[in-house]
Amino acid sequence: MELAMACATYGLVMGGLIGGPVAKVLLKKKNIKPANEVQEKELPVEMFESPASNRRINVRNMIETLTMFAICLSMGNLLYEYCKDSWLELPNFVWCLFIGVVIRNTINRTSKYVVNDHAVDVLGNTGLYLFLTIALMSLQLWELEGLATQVLIILVLQTVLMVLFAMFITFRVMGSDYDAIVLSAGHCGFGLGATPTAVANMQSITDKYGPSHKAFLIVPMVGAFFVDILNNLFIKLFVTYLS
Template sequence: MIKLDFYATLVAMVAVLLIGRFIIARLKVLNDYNIPESVVGGLFVAILIAIAYKFFNLGIDFDKSLQGPLMLAFFASIGLNADFASLKKGGRTLIKFLVIVAIFLVIQNLVGISLTSLMGENPLIGLLGGSITMSGGHGTGAAWAATFKEAPFNFPHGLEIAVACATFGLVMGGLIGGPVARFLIKTYHLKTPERNESEEDGAFESPRKQRLITASSFIESLALIAFALFAGIQIEEALKGTALALPTFVWCLFVGVILRNLLSLFKVHQVFEREVSVIGNVSLSLFLASALMTLKLWELANLALPLFVLLVAQAIVMILYAVFVTFRMMGKDYDAAVLAAGHCGFGLGATPTAIVNMQAITQRYGPSHVAFLVVPMVGAFFIDIFNAFVIKFFLSLSFFG
């Protein structure tokens, strides 16, 4: 067993990200489906470690002291970027889409739990292959996997399963979104908008001049995240064992939301969203690099078939829901088709996948400003809030006791 201390582990985490970037630059398919460099590099290193363990009886023990703070910083950054004033812009469309997405979280978990129970597997696998990773992605999956390691669940292989499910979801989310929208546009002969070159695009549709990140502003953003972590941990400790008990990352996210909107309400400080996102994304990348390179892949072999069946079923359900529910409930027009493509993206993968799906459609058929306003707000923030409560509800059921 080779034991790496804090500094050696930090070097390894950064090396994982650089390896992932190197591989993605040479395999176009990984770049096309927006697979994160932390996932690619982490899985590559995990495979090498698995080979070393199986054939040379060699193991590596990493320092994990950074994993917790990095994960919490990522969720705090999501909260700090949630501006309730944006709700006014989305209006009824945003609320309707949010309800549709929230209902689908329940369906994903029902599908996951039902299938794993029928196959005789632990229902926790159904939750991990449900809304936790399908709609939550790698970050949410890793966070809940850490919770499942502890009592009363005592499920040690959660992280391996979460990574497998979230990675599959990213790929499938990118594969099905565009074809679903194109199918809807052609089947229903939807009227597509004319592109007006003089019309101003939204933030996700074209880049704008951006404020520079400086040392001074970086310290301000870091201070906000640090406070969100401190307060979130205190709240989690205070509510431990009560009906309101939730994982620490959920409270850090909540504190970020409250802090952001109080500062805006009283005009005390304007949160630098792009800078907070940079800190959050760096934290998530390092966290995933640390988490993935410590995977014990050899312990997943006996779950390969059940996971495959579960994930294929989730992809089929996502397609059906996007076509027969999301599209119809959102108005059966062009904007609804683009929203359906976006839902496929973050319903199986992540918000960046949703954006890429919608861009592929709008670049061909014309703009959809409604979709580019609603999907980022729902996919990047509101989904995590609703998902936390949906997961908490399912965990309260007797068969998870």
């Protein structure tokens, strides 16, 4: 557990550090104009691209947001227990994410109620910071003394590989344009850390250079939902057939 948490923490930190420099290098090297210089009037601001909201956070919308979180957690846990030990077995948090997707889309299509994205962003970041704090406080890093050198070498090599992959593969495969640069920065955050790191990377780019609808459509959907299903399948494969 200590080894896994140490590596995961390194990934969260480093994934957030390399995304911005990678995007900046690509912008200068490829001489690509940011979106706000090309089509500023054609690109309206979307929720994930600018989490700040004109709606103020108050007690009511915080309670409403916490209620939706509670529904996602409780219903996700019920689905997890129901599908346990079956071919539909998925990690608990995947079911919670799925319920969140259903609730958000149902509200948008059937109700005039508007979810306060600023409240969601604040509560989500608060939960992430608390999780990291509790995880770090419980680490027993002295147990890694015999593995520190080997683990550090692996992590550094993975960081270099992620940078090269984002710049020379992700950027080219996704179209070699501004959207591809934002996606490359997000891929750095997601490849080493997690989806919140990727979104934070992309927000730092789009806040300065302009929005990227494609990046904020692909990364949250793939990184926060679809990849978890594939992870579950591959983990079962390794545990069942290769252990």
